[in-house]
Amino acid sequence: LYRAGLGLVEGLARRAGAASFQALDGPGRERILLSLASGGNDSRGVAEEFFIRVKRDVLAFYWGSVVGQGTVGYRPPTAGYPEYADPPAQPRGAGQ
């Protein structure tokens, strides 16, 4: 699925005039990925399945990590939350 999906996004990137998917800027990449979800391409079945799988894997990798969790001020409850009744602290990097 990944091989087929990556081939698909490369093709879509070239059709959009870019040298490769990697050469696109952030919004450009997002446009292509979102087009997979909305069926705006030729291989809807694979595209949609690839999009769902990639989105889930990326979200799991990032938000399951200490780095990702830190951006929203979360730490797992391995030491409990003794501060649970106090006003919450602003997460680091808030507003960025």
Add this chain to the structure above:
Amino acid sequence: VISVKQEPFDAVVIGSGAGGGFAAMGLAEAGMRVLLLERGRRFEPARDFPMNHPDWELRPRAFRDTETPAGDASLVLEEGAPLDQRYAHLGSRGRLSEASPPRSRRGPFRYERVIGLGGTTLHYQGEAHRFPEHAFRPSSLYGFGVDWPLAYADLAPFYERAEQVLGVAGDPANPFKPARGPFPTPAHRLSYASQHIAKGAAKLGWTLLPNSLALPTRSIDERPPCQRSGGCAQGCIFGAKSSVDLTAIRRAEQTGRLRVQTESRAIALEIGRDGRVAGVVYRRANGMFRVRAHVTLLAMGAIETPRLLLTNRPASQPNGIANSSGLVGRFLLETLLAEITVRFDERIDAYKGPPIDSRIWNFSRPSRDGSVRSGYVLGVSGTLGGFHGPMSHALLLPGLGRAHKDAMRSHFGHVVTLFGMAEQEPRAGNRVMLADTKDSDGVPLARIESAHSEADLLVLDAMLSRAGELARASDAAETLRQATTYDRPLASHVGGTCRMGTDPRSSVVSAYGRSHDVPNLFIADASVLPGQGAGDSPSLSIQALALRTAEHIVTLARRREL
């Protein structure tokens, strides 16, 4: 081939949840030799529960998912009763996900139970409620449901004993509850999220109070106090939550008179010529076994207990064991739940603290104008509704890249669920029955046939409206979703399917849980509940009733009247 267990037991208890664990403790502490059969395994909090890891939301659940085709199902998953379209506005929906087409029938029941030593208390959120006095006489007082065959005062000493064993934390100054002495441990401070919602409740003239919880605020029996991790439903990694395996069963084992046999599934009850239970047949991985005891207690919950009774049909009891009334399985009380998940602009971090740390009891009596005939209780939860840690938020929120990250920042720590739970109107037509499909042991699966009465629909409507009022009064920015049991039925707080009573024609067991038909058969689980305590959570009442049943059995045994 069935092997006979030669070891002598005074009592066999089948099922180790709220009722079975406490019944076993009551019997063992009084000197009886008890065998406790549990279908699942024993859990070790530090080893088995996932929240010790940053990616805990991605790890497999500790408690196996039983109600799936791949799981060990007890229930047939099928569409339910037709929906009353006059109440279509109660339908479950989310703003963040794709709209699902309107339903014409109720969805399949979600059977939220845990198979393991301690039963569903392994994943419960520790709510430990004494039912209010009026909930024992709803028919006399309000013309609703049926009066219990015992009063609050009869149960109060057993409530107190159960609370001591659990180390319940609470505030005795609750004007909506019967007067009482101090709780075994002091109440938790309200979480920041509940403090926030309390201000909204006060604007409406309602009182948000600390919940009474089996989450002790100081060390009990060498267990640590509650660490406010919000992880009750995943299994408490600290072993602080007073689940039954860590409290009543541990105490009973310390007597030296309780034998716990896990991964042992009861398949059949054998009835002798004298009409008494002569043996219990159970399956383990290494074969089938039969055990005999003076007394058998069933404590498998309001679905599995009637399932076992209806499955076994000896010649002398062709309608099922203990079923001369024809009421085994009937008067099912399902869960009546309505909830909304809302977002605040400011951060409230509702995922921190006990998961349901506060309740509003202003509506635990029927409305004065009679429009809402059932009592209900509102609550605040940081972990209901599918939003808990970052991962669950990430999967629910739309968008990609920066837009998704922005959505995470405006949602994570900003979301809370407001909900209501009510008492269902008991009706004979709502029932657990046997399906044609059988499980791997050849036991028919259970089917649930249940529909809402007008009273049920009205109380769901009232709870959803009140939750919305509370959200607005608390200045919530938006509602993300609503979910109700109108279309998504839930079997978590279930009861009624072997109801207690004084008349053998209109009940299955006595006020002590003793079968009217089979003198050495007792039931000590939610099946016996004639009502649902005006929306309070049932575990403490099940535990108190189980202790009362155990005490009665000991009295009968001493008098040689068993």
